[in-house]
Amino acid sequence: MLPKTIAKKYAVALYEVAKSLDRIEETKMSLIGITSSMDKQACVAFNTPKVALKTKETEIRKVFSGRLSKELINFLCLLVEKKRFMLLPEIGIEFQNIYNAMHGFMTAGIKSAFLLSEEQKARITAALETKYKSAFLLEYSVDSSLLGGMIITLGTQMFDGSLKNKLAEIEILLRR
Numbered sequence: 001m002l003p004k005t006i007a008k009k010y011a012v013a014l015y016e017v018a019k020s021l022d023r024i025e026e027t028k029m030s031l032i033g034i035t036s037s038m039d040k041q042a043c044v045a046f047n048t049p050k051v052a053l054k055t056k057e058t059e060i061r062k063v064f065s066g067r068l069s070k071e072l073i074n075f076l077c078l079l080v081e082k083k084r085f086m087l088l089p090e091i092g093i094e095f096q097n098i099y100n101a102m103h104g105f106m107t108a109g110i111k112s113a114f115l116l117s118e119e120q121k122a123r124i125t126a127a128l129e130t131k132y133k134s135a136f137l138l139e140y141s142v143d144s145s146l147l148g149g150m151i152i153t154l155g156t157q158m159f160d161g162s163l164k165n166k167l168a169e170i171e172i173l174l175r176r
Helices: 003-020 024-037 040-047 053-064 070-081 085-102 118-132 163-175
Strands: 105-112 135-142 150-154 157-160
Touching: 003 024, 003 070, 003 085, 024 070, 024 085, 040 070, 040 085, 053 070, 070 085, 085 105, 105 118, 118 135, 118 150
Parallel strands: 105 135
Antiparallel strands: 105 150, 150 157
């Protein structure tokens, strides 16, 4: 089974537990905090067979006691037990995706040739929300190689309105 598929199953299970306890927001924030501060070495350390399972679980409980909910600590221990701790960053991403879907948010990536002003960002957001009749969470990035325009990525769809792409299309037409 693919790691992304496995991560999604764990994320769904965690979301359902958090929902049943009315702790979705708390769980989301805690998970973001853990995954953003944890480096790859920590994930590898919790997966190593050189350290006993009980030692790993004891360390998790010691480090996170009082900082995380009992359920989230148990979840982390389960990941260690099932040798899935390396998937924690992906589980965090999948949890966020589930949260966004359940709360009516769509996500999109906006790559532009230059830094966009707040007014431009607001116009893009408004246009997307009108077209798709949904609230959006947008992630902006700059890629100067685009020369001008932008690329919008919505899930598996990509809309390339960059000058670089338009010039490439013109070149193809001229070579015919």
